[in-house]
Amino acid sequence: MENLANNIPTIDLSVFFRDGDEEAKKAAVESLGRACAEYGFFLATNHGIPSDLMSRAMELCQTFFGLADEEKLKSRPRAGGSVPAGYTKQPEQSPDKNEAALEEIFTHFSKTGEVIESIINDYLGLPPNFLKEYNNDRSWDWMNVKHYFPATEAENVGISSHKDGNAITFVFQDEVGGLEVLWNGQWIPIVPSKGTLVVNVLTNEKLKSALHRVTRPKGRSRYSISFFYNLQGDKLVEPFPHFTTQIGEPPKYKGFLYKDYQALRIKNKINPPYKEIDIDHFAII
Numbered sequence: 553m554e555n556l557a558n559n560i561p562t563i564d565l566s567v568f569f570r571d572g573d574e575e576a577k578k579a580a581v582e583s584l585g586r587a588c589a590e591y592g593f594f595l596a597t598n599h600g601i602p603s604d605l606m607s608r609a610m611e612l613c614q615t616f617f618g619l620a621d622e623e624k625l626k627s628r629p630r631a632g633g634s635v636p637a638g639y640t641k642q643p644e645q646s647p648d649k650n651e652a653a654l655e656e657i658f659t660h661f662s663k664t665g666e667v668i669e670s671i672i673n674d675y676l677g678l679p680p681n682f683l684k685e686y687n688n689d690r691s692w693d694w695m696n697v698k699h700y701f702p703a704t705e706a707e708n709v710g711i712s713s714h715k716d717g718n719a720i721t722f723v724f725q726d727e728v729g730g731l732e733v734l735w736n737g738q739w740i741p742i743v744p745s746k747g748t749l750v751v752n753v754l755t756n757e758k759l760k761s762a763l764h765r766v767t768r769p770k771g772r773s774r775y776s777i778s779f780f781y782n783l784q785g786d787k788l789v790e791p792f793p794h795f796t797t798q799i800g801e802p803p804k805y806k807g808f809l810y811k812d813y814q815a816l817r818i819k820n821k822i823n824p825p826y827k828e829i830d831i832d833h834f835a836i837i
């Protein structure tokens with residue numbers, strides 16, 4: 553049988569972290585854009601996040617999750633934050649001196665997000681810096697770390713099928729595996745490698761917001777770090793005129809305020825009947 557995992561493209565981003573080499577940049581923009589249009593996912597190498605920092609961050613997650621519950625509970629998110637989940641800095645309870653690794657990797661993810669955003673800007677033929685200027689407030693970006701327990705005989709759901717609700721997601725997973733993306737009706741495994749980026753951009757479907765899920769392998773725990781490159785809450789999100797009026801195509805989605813969308817997602821996630829709200833909620837049928 554064909555190994556579909558090989559279909560997910562790997563993009564080397566090194567060319568975007570140095571000056572010059574315009575031809576190579578153009579080729580990489582094209583490959584990255586095509587991967588986003590076809591799969592909504594790609595694997596990135598040379599993405600600007602130092603590998604020793606990634607190892608330290610992953611070690612820290614594993615140390616943290618190994619603590620007793622009463623210790624972990626001391627680090628729960630503070631009430632009144634803009635998002636009710638994710639990593640919250642609690643220095644006095646930090647598991648060890650490596651804590652800075654999570655802060656540092658957050659900054660790197662943010663920068664790499666800007667690089668990917670500008671590549672997507674070019675791929676879509678938007679005016680220079682259009683997305684950068686539209687999405688110019690990084691204070692809504694966030695990150696979380698997850699510990700998936702081994703599958704049992706009865707069930708193996710890590711995260712059920714969903715679309716992310718942000719602009720670009722980076723997932724850094726350990727070597728265990730379990731992340732899968734839906735493509736042409738089949739679940740394709742995202743085989744662990746140094747850095748996996750999940751891309752979801754609102755462009756009237758010029759790029760794909762892919763359904764994905766995590767299944768839990770038997771016999772071992774799995775850890776991952778997800779970074780969500782976001783939008784500022786008061787932004788109005790709707791298909792840009794470049795993808796609608798300017799090219800004579802109707803919008804496929806209604807507009808919404810980004811913070812209302814996030815609130816709706818969370819409300820439905822934590823209240824019965826526990827529905828996954830995603831961008832389809834705003835689709836114009």
Ligand SMILES: O=C(O)CCC(=O)C(=O)O
Nearest residue numbers: 716723725731766776778
């Ligand atoms: O843990 C993973 O590999 C993916 C997690 C995910 O899809 C998410 O956090 O939205």
Ligand SMILES: [Fe+2]
Nearest residue numbers: 714715716764
């Ligand atoms: Fe996700």
